[in-house]
Amino acid sequence: MTTPSHENSELQIGHPLRIQQQSLELEKGCVMHYDFIAIPDQDVPRAVNPLFQHLLDTYAGETDKVISVWRGFSQDDLGFRPHPKSSTVADILKHQLLSERRFFGEFVGTPEPPAADVLPKSQDIGAYLQRMEELARPRLTFFAAQTSEWWMQDVPFFETTRQRIWVFWRRVLHTCHHRTQLTVYLRLLNKPVLSVYGPTSDQTWEGADPTNSVEAAGRK
Numbered sequence: 001m002t003t004p005s006h007e008n009s010e011l012q013i014g015h016p017l018r019i020q021q022q023s024l025e026l027e028k029g030c031v032m033h034y035d036f037i038a039i040p041d042q043d044v045p046r047a048v049n050p051l052f053q054h055l056l057d058t059y060a061g062e063t064d065k066v067i068s069v070w071r072g073f074s075q076d077d078l079g080f081r082p083h084p085k086s087s088t089v090a091d092i093l094k095h096q097l098l099s100e101r102r103f104f105g106e107f108v109g110t111p112e113p114p115a116a117d118v119l120p121k122s123q124d125i126g127a128y129l130q131r132m133e134e135l136a137r138p139r140l141t142f143f144a145a146q147t148s149e150w151w152m153q154d155v156p157f158f159e160t161t162r163q164r165i166w167v168f169w170r171r172v173l174h175t176c177h178h179r180t181q182l183t184v185y186l187r188l189l190n191k192p193v194l195s196v197y198g199p200t201s202d203q204t205w206e207g208a209d210p211t212n213s214v215e216a217a218g219r220k
Helices: 050-070 089-108 125-144 148-152 164-188
Strands: 022-025 031-034 154-157 160-163
Touching (some): 050 125, 050 148, 050 164, 089 164, 148 164, 160 164
């Protein structure tokens, strides 16, 4: 991990993580801007079966988005919860790391560290960010080597069975759920919510084209 090239004092960011500027060319010439990339495109391995490359690309991108949202919190925010019945920020970070390990290790069958070694040794926010990336990268390498037969095989999933590829996408959706939960926490803490899938009220750019109107939704 390298030191960021700059710090964003408004976001209280000073974690030992790479910051890279990336622009993704989208349809109609629109450009998507992300201030932070944990796993750049060149680090995503090529799948032995190109039909499954989108799984690797998606998992890397979703990991980037999770870490980007986590970076919006300061150390003092880890104990925040919007309601006595809600999880704290720290609870959600821990759950993300532990439950992702369970989904992939128990159900999908990826090589994973012992559960006792999943959480970072330090409770520092930067340690959680680093651990998220550390756990994700070996999974990408493993996924890249798998065949279509492996992906389509039925595996146990709680009290039923599902195809591995189904469990993979279920994990991605589970991760999105908790990331969205934390963006609400950021708003309640009056902290910026930066782009993950498109512009927000805190971050936009020339050429951004959010679908906030019937006219935009009706384009072909």
